[in-house]
Amino acid sequence: MRVLTRLLMPALAVMMAMAGVAQAQEMKFFRIGTGGAGGTYYPIGGIIANAISNPPGSRACDKGGSCGVPGLVAIAVSTNASVANMNAIHAGQLDAGLAGAQSVTQGFNGEGKFVGNKKDKVRVIANLYPEDMHLVTPKGSTLSSLKDLNGKRVGVAAAGSGTQVSVRMILRHYGIEADEKELGLAQSSQRLADGQLDAFFYAGGTPFAALIQLGSTKGFELYRFSDEERAEINKIIPYYVSSMIPAGTYETISYDVPTVAVNGQLVTSVEQDEELIYEITRALWNKNTRKLLDKGHAKGKAIRKETALKGVLIPLHPGAERYYREEGMIN
Numbered sequence: 001m002r003v004l005t006r007l008l009m010p011a012l013a014v015m016m017a018m019a020g021v022a023q024a025q026e027m028k029f030f031r032i033g034t035g036g037a038g039g040t041y042y043p044i045g046g047i048i049a050n051a052i053s054n055p056p057g058s059r060a061c062d063k064g065g066s067c068g069v070p071g072l073v074a075i076a077v078s079t080n081a082s083v084a085n086m087n088a089i090h091a092g093q094l095d096a097g098l099a100g101a102q103s104v105t106q107g108f109n110g111e112g113k114f115v116g117n118k119k120d121k122v123r124v125i126a127n128l129y130p131e132d133m134h135l136v137t138p139k140g141s142t143l144s145s146l147k148d149l150n151g152k153r154v155g156v157a158a159a160g161s162g163t164q165v166s167v168r169m170i171l172r173h174y175g176i177e178a179d180e181k182e183l184g185l186a187q188s189s190q191r192l193a194d195g196q197l198d199a200f201f202y203a204g205g206t207p208f209a210a211l212i213q214l215g216s217t218k219g220f221e222l223y224r225f226s227d228e229e230r231a232e233i234n235k236i237i238p239y240y241v242s243s244m245i246p247a248g249t250y251e252t253i254s255y256d257v258p259t260v261a262v263n264g265q266l267v268t269s270v271e272q273d274e275e276l277i278y279e280i281t282r283a284l285w286n287k288n289t290r291k292l293l294d295k296g297h298a299k300g301k302a303i304r305k306e307t308a309l310k311g312v313l314i315p316l317h318p319g320a321e322r323y324y325r326e327e328g329m330i331n
Contacts, residue, residue: 033085033097038186038210049074082162102239103162123317129302139219154178155188155200205299215252277319
């Protein structure tokens with residue numbers, strides 16, 4: 001009996017220590033809506049989740065441990081992206097999410113796809129990075145203009161995505177009647193490779209993992225939007241501005257690709273606790289997070305504190321606003 005007692009004592013001590021940690025630091029889960037696994041929202045969301053997490057018992061930040069919010073366990077959740085994330089955040093089904101500035105602003109104001117269905121509980125934590133519109137076609141193919149898509153089998157992105165809303169506005173503006181397919185990025189890439197699609201649209205931060213894979217197998221081309229098309233798209237969708245996908249962004253694309261882009265943003269609900277969002281915002285811009293963003297994904301380098309408020313057209317969450325005010329970024 002004494003031997004058994006001696007064996008159990010260390011385990012009992014560990015259990016008591018863990019219970020003490022749990023008591024001192026309550027664990028909270030925080031769900032971040034992202035996008036499909038083949039896009040950019042999912043890996044970026046994972047990096048942000050890692051940066052803001054600091055589970056109970058973690059090593060202290062100043063000792064090389066996590067610099068996230070004490071007790072917080074953030075999780076990146078794969079979704080249908082912008083519109084779906086806006087809906088889920090407003091409904092309390094997600095705690096935060098990534099979404100394009102168009103979906104964020106239109107959702108808050110009850111415009112576009114959100115007419116009669118305002119998402120006015122949504123608030124911004126930070127602007128992240130520009131999302132470039134990709135119009136992908138098979139290797140060796142050419143389009144002289146967007147109107148060449150008329151009658152073609154065209155992927156218009158997944159239902160519930162901001163890309164789909166924008167693409168349909170563009171097709172309608174140019175009077176293009178295509179055989180539209182609602183597909184995520186990975187599905188679109190696969191169907192293009194199999195000859196089941198003539199082209200597909202997708203907007204997001206470069207480079208897409210799905211396109212890197214497509215380039216290494218079947219290959220692909222990227223449509224170069226004309227200056228006139230970029231100006232016209234900016235008129236019908238003011239959130240989209242001229243951008244460029246530089247040659248070499250994808251190994252098989254050796255030419256610059258003029259396109260349009262919309263900013264991706266990190267958003268949450270006004271019902272989230274002010275102190276929690278303040279701490280999350282502070283963790284997002286911690287110098288250790290900078291290392292994670294720079295090493296974790298090519299687009300992570302574009303996520304910078306100095307552009308955190310760029311293109312933000314709806315209210316900030318009070319917790320985020322307090323952080324930016326303390327940093328002198330808001331008067």
